[in-house]
Amino acid sequence: MRDTCFIPVDEWQARTRRLLERLKDGGEVVVAEGYGFEFERRGRLKAGPFVPEIVLERPDLVRGLHEEFVDAGSDVVLAFTYYAGREHMKGIGKESLLENININALKIAREVADATGTLMAGDICNTLVYEKNNQEAIERTKLMFKEQVEWAADNGADYIVAETFCELGEALLALKAIKTYGKGLPAVVTITPKTNDLTFDGVPYHEVGRKLEEAGADVVGFNCGQGPGTIIPLIRRIKQAVKCPIAALPVVYRTTPEQPNFLTLIDPVTGKRSFPLHLSAVACSRDEIYEFARSAKELGVQYIGLCCGNASHYMRVVSEVYGRKPPSSKYSPDMEHMYCLPDQSEFYKTHAEKMKKYT
Known part of the structure; x- marks a missing residue:
């Protein structure tokens, strides 16, 4: 583990400012997520548990996908620690791999970020443990966040992402862990909009954004859950409620007002549920990704990206809409x-x- 006592103070202070400096005065950051689904598509990760064992088994492939996303325009290398929290790892009998997966993922991400001049983000996510008003579950959730935040801070993260929460209560616990143990690193906190109106604990999404901002989040918004076809109205509402930068990272699947969550999408040929193994049947076109990115830019979304189902050709579209010409633009159609x-x-x-x- 990298010991922060060996990081010079001026370097540490600079690190805590990097994200905010890029977002200052309306600046924009393009962010690639979706590592789990992409590695599963490539036959390198088991659908179901979606645990990132590939970080230990094939670190070269993890490094390669980081580089691929950067070439497609991502300004951020997101450490692949999603679903690498203690309780999830314990539940599938992999708890012994917990620290190694987290540390290795962070080190790989830091190396790629240093080599490409991009930001490196630590990542914590929904725990699958949290229960409102269940103190024992809350304490287990707090421990999961604490250790992953400390690993991220100690291993070179420029900021920390807390993502894919269905309840405001769990999101606030994640944010508090970053504020308490993140050693001054900025926090990006995103909710997953499973429905069009409320979180699972009954809070309107615009109110979630306001409460997270008040609690100290530097960026708030949405990731996962909904696709480009339904997420824009939610972004519009949350933007009216907050002053901080907004994040928008939808899945790349064709959600509709009738089926706003990609978990419930139906394969139009078989009539069966598409999630999780048949989502290619409901994937967005590049034109749909283009329209999403264009609408988000018009709304002033500063932290923009894609989540589950993302791939480098989609990422390039978003990057180009946001005025970039990344290396892979050489191969644009x-x-x-x-x-x-x-x-x-x-x-x-x-x-x-x-x-x-x-x-």
């Missing part, structure tokens, strides 16, 4: 040179004529 589509360049005209009956 150029349909003028797609030989089998009509109305292409002179070079492909003959073949395009042959293909018209198919297109």
